[in-house]
Amino acid sequence: MVEGFGKGHHLHLIDGSAFIFRAYHALPPLTRRSDGLPIGAVAGFCNMLWKYIQDGNGSDAPTHAAVIFDHSAKTFRNDIYPLYKANRPELPEDLRPQFPLTREATRAFNIACIETEGYEADDIIATLSCQAREAGGRVTIISSDKDLMQLVGGGVEMLDPIKGKAIGPDEVREKFGVGPERVVDVQALAGDSVDNVPGAPGIGIKTAAQLIGEYGDLETLLARAEEIRQPKRRQTLIENAEQIRISKRLVQLDCATPLDFGFDTLSIREPEPGALLDFLTRMEFRTLTNRVAERFGAEAPPPPEAAPAQAEGAELPAIERSLYTIIRDEEALAEWLAEIAEKGVVAIDTETTGLDEMQAELVGVSLCTGPGRAAYLPLGHVDGAADLFGSGARAAGQMPMARALEMLKPVLEDAAVLKIGQNIKYDWKILARHGIRMAPIDDTMLLSYALNAGAHNHGMDELAREYLGHDCVPIKALIGSGKAQIGFAQVAIDKAGEYAAEDAEVTWRLWHHFRPKLAPNRVTTAYERLERPMVPVLAAMEMAGVRIDAEHLKRMSNAFAQKMAGLEDEIHGLAGESFNPGSPKQLGEILFDKMGLTGGKQGKTGAYSTSADVLEDLAAEGHDLPARVLDWRQLSKLKSTYTDALPTFVNPETGRVHTSYSIAGAQTGRLASTDPNLQNIPVRTEEGRRIREAFIAAPGMRLVSLDYSQIELRILAHVAAIPALKQAFREGIDIHAMTASQMFGVPVEGMDPMIRRRAKAINFGVIYGISGFGLARNLRIPRSEAQAFIDTYFERFPEIRAYMDSTVADAKENGFVRTLFGRRIMTPGINQSGPAAGGARRAAINAPIQGAAADIIRRAMIRMPEAISGLPATMLLQVHDELVFEVEEGAVDDLIAAARAVMEGAADPAVHLDVPLVVEAGQGASWAEAH
Known part of the structure; x- marks a missing residue:
């Protein structure tokens, strides 16, 4: 018999972490009035404990009880498999300060509060359950966590605290297809994407249960894998046997967790009214405070006074600088x-x-x-x-x-x-x-x-x-x-x-x-999970910086200068005279006065506009001079903005370039990069792509790029509920070829690349509300033909038109739109008329899509530091849908696996997308090689 516990005793083990997360996700965000401290999860946790105490006085009441918590993210399982739980989302910023408060709440309710460094709560629960069972007592585990179901039986049962449903051997068998004694074997085969337990690829719970049922146990199955008839399943088990055994070690709970207390410390004790009321009052839980006071016949302490600035209707005195010290x-x-x-x-x-x-x-x-x-x-x-x-x-x-x-x-x-x-x-x-x-x-x-x-x-x-x-x-x-x-x-x-x-x-x-x-405007979640947590993440990236090859940039600058000189000669020859191609005034006079080209528009100063749009239209009409000027301008910008400027940004102390990211720079949530701007390096031209060659890894390191594939189109398929696009993404079909096939009635096999290019231009253009005029310019085709393509597109995908119309209607009614993750984006000008309204309409249509893409990569970045903490790697750059890392050569594959898991799972659990997120990875000595 375990000292202090034996036959006739009943132990309740409460899964504290499960209580906290359930409370956090089930309740709206809540902050303490006096100082804005997040307390929503604490409030839910306390109400659950109070309900537990109130309901625990029947004939089957426990004699012993404890709330069990996880001590930290890293446990002995990370030593077995470093990527264990690598794709777990980072703790929400507003939940982090609530964890110590839940421990304090547990003690205030006079319930034993237990955690052990290096072990998960489940291991402590397993150890206490095994000890209590061996002593002849009963155990009720208050949790619905499937990982704990291996403990059920022999006097141990589970209780789902929400459904109030008991979980015994029959319920375990219903869920896993095997009894509790074989749950670990099934889990080892099936793996667990949430905890990043690898398992056997392609084998799920149902198949795993069939195999264990047929062969009896996991070791027998692996020893006799050659007998399995299905070739693919046989090969999977043979090739992944060691991985499966590691998975079993990961899912097997440790019943020998070292504990430094006896069962007598778990004896049921009534809450001490004074201590409990003091805690609840400090948390400002008025309703629960009154209930507890009534239950114990005590007087509830007076609530703390609200800070003057938050008292209803209070006005602060004017700012008086003379008061400062x-x-x-x-x-x-x-x-x-x-x-x-x-x-x-x-x-x-x-x-x-x-x-x-x-x-x-x-x-x-x-x-x-x-x-x-x-x-x-x-x-x-x-x-x-x-x-x-x-x-x-x-x-x-x-x-x-x-x-x-x-x-x-x-x-x-x-x-x-x-x-x-x-x-x-x-x-x-x-x-x-x-x-x-x-x-x-x-x-x-x-x-x-x-x-x-x-x-x-x-x-x-x-x-x-x-x-x-x-x-x-x-x-x-x-x-x-x-x-x-x-x-x-x-x-x-x-x-x-x-x-x-x-x-x-x-x-x-x-x-x-x-x-x-925040709460009245329903943006607490967006702020706490998408904005505030980004600060330390971006600060760390900015301080890390990235190496550049200054000599390479110098060589490129010289090459650009020579090429620009050649273009200038060509431009002068086409114009019939020498002039400064960098002067809009001189260029306008050449194009519209001397050469008599159409489309010239003069502003208030009398000078012609020679913007990129104007020159692109002229080039599309077949005029060489504006086309050459566009080439010259591009080289001039690359030279001045990057090849000449980047070396001047090298920090003399670190020898690296340290960009600065603006979190609030773009209304859709996209980050902006300044001093230097590393997000707008052109990648559609050979010259632009070559600039990435100058971003290099340190000796012994590699640069790794991970990039979301077509993320905005995937989000469009989800939010507009387009069956054809969703199916194509699920099946990994070439989305542009599929669109072309749908639009133009041509088979995917052997498709003309030009037809696919047109479908690609429409796919991406429609996200930004592209017009027939804009598509005509992009494809260099007549406007009528471009408009016909767009009309056909909406006929084939009417869900997109419905999405656009409903989004604009919501924006007009509310003055803002929201992303899937709760980001609120204002839409000023949406109810105006004229050209401004068209721009506001296009912005409103695009904002939820681009904003959701920005939110997803933010969620990935926030979770990334913890996921790669055990690897010799640093996150350096974010460029729209791409993350760039620097990692030791020997850890490249591990980093890609860990980072890809985080990025592809970044939408969950907040939003379950109807299409998969896919991340493409590359690595090399330079950024250009990696991407």
């Missing part, structure tokens, strides 16, 4: 840090010597904890007078930077203190270079973006005017402009303090304005 010594900083720790939330802003986060030096930090409660901590100001002589002497009245950062670090990394910033990725990187990794964080720019993408820009000055009615001090008022401009480090500390502290207070006020609006 300067933190000049350790004592003052310690007082501020104590206040921050007590309040649990602080707005923060950094002042630096420049805009490049990888090279800018820290000048100061501003903090705000409430209206008028803001301060500036100067750290790198120089003495203005002394600096005139280049001495760089520090101004008086500043703490030593190292000591100040040492004091700031614990608070800025404290999981119990929320750090708020405006474009906080910049501050995150600045502080990360000083060894501080801020978490958790909120970003007012991203809050605004989640609520109002497409409505306006999301810079702080604009947001302050729009939502606070406040004009911030302009930076030029401090540093001047032109030749007289100075650096922020040279600004007098008192003036700098007013400016910097104001930024922190404006950020605090914007947060209190935006945060409560």
Whole structure:
């Protein structure tokens, strides 16, 4: 007999992780009124525990109980198979801070709370179940997790907490086709895509059960695999025998998990009313607090007062800069840090010597904890007078930077203190270079973006005017402009303090304005799972940077210059005179005045338009001069934007190029890359593709590219519910050939490549609302013929027209559209008339498709760091539907497997797409080789 437990005893084991995730996904997002802390999952978890306690007083009541949690993502199974659970989604950002609160809740309910490092909750449940069964007692596992069904039998049963249904041997046999004692064998064969257990390719639960039923057990099956009649199944078992055995080790629960407690600690105990009510009151669960108080005959504590900014109808006092303080010594900083720790939330802003986060030096930090409660901590100001002589002497009245950062670090990394910033990725990187990794964080720019993408820009000055009615001090008022401009480090500390502290207070006020609006506008999920978690992911990518071959770029620049000179000679010959092809005015006069070409339109200045559209139309009509000018322009842009410019962006300390991604740059959720822009490198021309040759891997490393295949067409097939397209994607058919066959009635086999090209142009063009005029230009065919193609397309796929019409109607009614993942994209101008309305209509049609594609790759990027954490690999770049990694040569295949699993599963579980996501992978010494 196990000490403290034996015959007549009944143990309840609650799967805590299952409770948490069920509560999280079943309930709408909820935040604590006083400070915006996410508490939705905690609320659901507490209600489930309370229901459990209320229902647990019958004749079959437990004598012992415990809630079992997973300790961490990495367990001994990762040592067996590094890719175990590699495609599991990263923990939602709003769920992460709720996990420790659920442990606290369990203890508040006076129930044993158990977790063990290196082991999963299922292993602890298995160990306790085996020990209790051997001691002669009974066990009820409160969970519906299929992985626990191998434990059922011999006094152990399961209970589905939602359905209230008991799960015994018969129910296990109904699910797996075998009894509990053979569940592990079936799981080892079938594998598990959720946990990334490989199993035997092509064998599912039903087939696995048949095989185990026929051969008795897994080892016998593998030993006698040669006897299996079906050739493919026989070959699969023989070739994957070792993989199947590894899979069994992964799914087999460990009944010998080391535990450092006895069964007496699991004895049922009534909750201590004071401790439980205190916890529920702090969480602001008013209804449950009242229920518990009534149950125990206690008085419910008064709820905490709401912060002034969140009290209904409350107005904050006007911003008063004279209230700000300067933190000049350790004592003052310690007082501020104590206040921050007590309040649990602080707005923060950094002042630096420049805009490049990888090279800018820290000048100061501003903090705000409430209206008028803001301060500036100067750290790198120089003495203005002394600096005139280049001495760089520090101004008086500043703490030593190292000591100040040492004091700031614990608070800025404290999981119990929320750090708020405006474009906080910049501050995150600045502080990360000083060894501080801020978490958790909120970003007012991203809050605004989640609520109002497409409505306006999301810079702080604009947001302050729009939502606070406040004009911030302009930076030029401090540093001047032109030749007289100075650096922020040279600004007098008192003036700098007013400016910097104001930024922190404006950020605090914007947060209190935006945060409560997430739930009513149904964008909490989009913000918490698509916006906020991107900050540390992108910051890490940007700080990693990518190597470039400067000599290769120099050679390309010289080649481009020579080719441009040759084109200039050709252009001059076609024009009959010399002129600057880079001058729109001179080019317009040549084309429309001298050569008399049609289509010339003069603007208010009298100059002709020579935009790319104009030149492309002229080239399509067969005119050589505009075609050559387009070639010259393309080379000129490649030379100036990339081959000449990229080497100037190499960081002297790292020797790499560090781009910066804007999370809120595009209304559809696509990222924008700047300084340098690495997302718009042309890939349709040979010259453009060659620029990627200059992006290279470090010695001993390879670059790996993983790219979604036709993701926007796949999303269109799903959202517009187009049976033919969905079937083609499921079967892996050439989608453009299939479309051509549907449209033009020609067989797929032996199709004319030109016909396929036309179908491809329509497939991609329709996503962007292409017109007959635009398609005619792309295909260089008459407009009437192009329009006929489009008309035929909609006849063959009427679901697309229905999707477009319904999307536009929704946009007109609501003023916005949504993606599959809840992103809200405003559609200004949709109800106007004229040309602007046409553009707004096309944008509204495209936004849910392009936005969903952007959301999917964001979800993949957010999950990626954890998935590849055990590999010698780094995620470097994101270019629309492509991710680029740098990885040690020997780990390329492992990285591709792990990253592909994450990317292809990125839509689940939020959205179940009707078509598969497919990711194409490549690797090489350069980006060009990899993609």
